[in-house]
Amino acid sequence: MKAVVWHDIGDIRLDTVSDPTIQEPTDAIVRLTASAICGTDLHFVRGTMPGMQAGTILGHEGVGVVEEVGKNVRNLSVGDRVVIPSTIACGHCSYCRSGYQAQCDEANPNGKDAGTAFYGGPTSSGPFDGLQAEYARIPHAATGLVKLGEAVTDDQAILISDIFPTGYFGAEMAGVEPGDTVCVFGCGPVGMFAILSAQLMGAGRVLAVDCVPDRLAKARDRGAEVINFNEEDPVQAIKELTGGIGVDCAIDAVGVDAEPPTAGPAKAEADKLAQEFRLEVRKAAPNAQPDGDRSAGDWVPGQAPSQVLRWAVEGLAKAGALSIIGVYPPTAMVFPIGQAMNKNLTMNMGNCHHRHYIPRLVELVQAGRVRPTDILTVQDELTDAITAYKQFDERKAGWMKVALDPAA
Numbered sequence: 001m002k003a004v005v006w007h008d009i010g011d012i013r014l015d016t017v018s019d020p021t022i023q024e025p026t027d028a029i030v031r032l033t034a035s036a037i038c039g040t041d042l043h044f045v046r047g048t049m050p051g052m053q054a055g056t057i058l059g060h061e062g063v064g065v066v067e068e069v070g071k072n073v074r075n076l077s078v079g080d081r082v083v084i085p086s087t088i089a090c091g092h093c094s095y096c097r098s099g100y101q102a103q104c105d106e107a108n109p110n111g112k113d114a115g116t117a118f119y120g121g122p123t124s125s126g127p128f129d130g131l132q133a134e135y136a137r138i139p140h141a142a143t144g145l146v147k148l149g150e151a152v153t154d155d156q157a158i159l160i161s162d163i164f165p166t167g168y169f170g171a172e173m174a175g176v177e178p179g180d181t182v183c184v185f186g187c188g189p190v191g192m193f194a195i196l197s198a199q200l201m202g203a204g205r206v207l208a209v210d211c212v213p214d215r216l217a218k219a220r221d222r223g224a225e226v227i228n229f230n231e232e233d234p235v236q237a238i239k240e241l242t243g244g245i246g247v248d249c250a251i252d253a254v255g256v257d258a259e260p261p262t263a264g265p266a267k268a269e270a271d272k273l274a275q276e277f278r279l280e281v282r283k284a285a286p287n288a289q290p291d292g293d294r295s296a297g298d299w300v301p302g303q304a305p306s307q308v309l310r311w312a313v314e315g316l317a318k319a320g321a322l323s324i325i326g327v328y329p330p331t332a333m334v335f336p337i338g339q340a341m342n343k344n345l346t347m348n349m350g351n352c353h354h355r356h357y358i359p360r361l362v363e364l365v366q367a368g369r370v371r372p373t374d375i376l377t378v379q380d381e382l383t384d385a386i387t388a389y390k391q392f393d394e395r396k397a398g399w400m401k402v403a404l405d406p407a408a
Contacts, residue, residue: 167193
């Protein structure tokens with residue numbers, strides 16, 4: 001079969017690989033009818049998430065049809081149409097039973113303390129081959145697959161595999177309540193779903209910070225009050241828009257690949273921190289190429305890993321809440337803990353418990369309350385996946401979220 005395979009930092013290829021097979025009685029094999037490229041995948045290609053193993057199939061978002069099931073998969077049949085939660089969970093350990101599937105005790109073969117198991121990730125996450133392929137092996141399939149009704153299309157379902165539940169998780173961790181003023185940092189696909197989710201939870205106002213014009217336009221279309229950090233200081237703008245108080249909740253939907261401002265009044269402060277940012281990049285991603293040129297096709301990491309965390313802490317009101325869903329590797333060590341402590345901030349963070357949220361989000365889509373395809377902007381055949389990665393990495397206009405068609 002064809003699959004997108006990680007070979008090295010900056011080196012991904014569309015390869016012919018062996019078809020997956022049932023390895024455990026709890027496995028299933030799924031024929032992928034839709035997959036997608038996520039910002040997390042870019043971390044692996046840029047080198048800002050270390051530990052990738054050459055030969056790993058990328059991708060952790062998938063929709064498909066069940067082709068084969070192990071003898072202990074008793075709730076699925078061949079031919080069932082399913083969405084695949086991005087994080088892998090056994091369904092029976094104490095964490096899974098409590099709704100913390102991203103911290104499953106059994107799914108990660110590296111042991112109970114190894115952390116989240118997910119598709120297409122580094123050795124610390126399994127590793128498990130990913131979903132940017134024609135077929136995939138799904139471990140713990142009775143829990144790891146959610147059936148879909150005919151009312152939910154592939155284009156809708158692929159967004160429920162990861163980014164919609166992650167955005168919802170971010171808003172929930174922020175403790176968004178009716179009337180709250182929320183600021184979402186990052187208007188990529190996860191940030192857009194964090195905006196949508198905060199609105200679903202009754203937020204009175206949602207502010208959105210980014211610098212990419214078409215992403216800010218999307219956020220404005222959703223009713224968010226947009227702030228371009230290359231045109232104004234985001235912290236000052238937040239304070240001005242909130243009467244000097246700050247926001248009740250902040251959601252970091254960016255992570256380690258944050259960028260500093262390249263223009264505007266916030267640039268001077270970022271320039272003062274440039275040397276600190278460079279050290280952060282070296283420590284967080286020692287094998288990345290921070291001096292490359294993204295426009296020339298280089299896979300360049302973000303230049304300011306802690307930038308969003310600094311802005312979020314400064315922009316929050318006293319006793320506010322910070323939710324972190326942007327990806328940070330274990331090697332990222334910088335956080336403004338003193339400021340956060342002295343403002344009595346509450347912080348929640350982590351990998352999304354996808355299986356916990358997906359059923360309710362499927363119901364929202366089936367009921368017509370949410371149209372997740374408003375975020376999907378580009379569809380591409382799997383055979384052109386490498387080009388799609390490049391366009392997404394360079395944040396080209398219109399490349400907000402990229403769906404791949406394995407069948408093509």
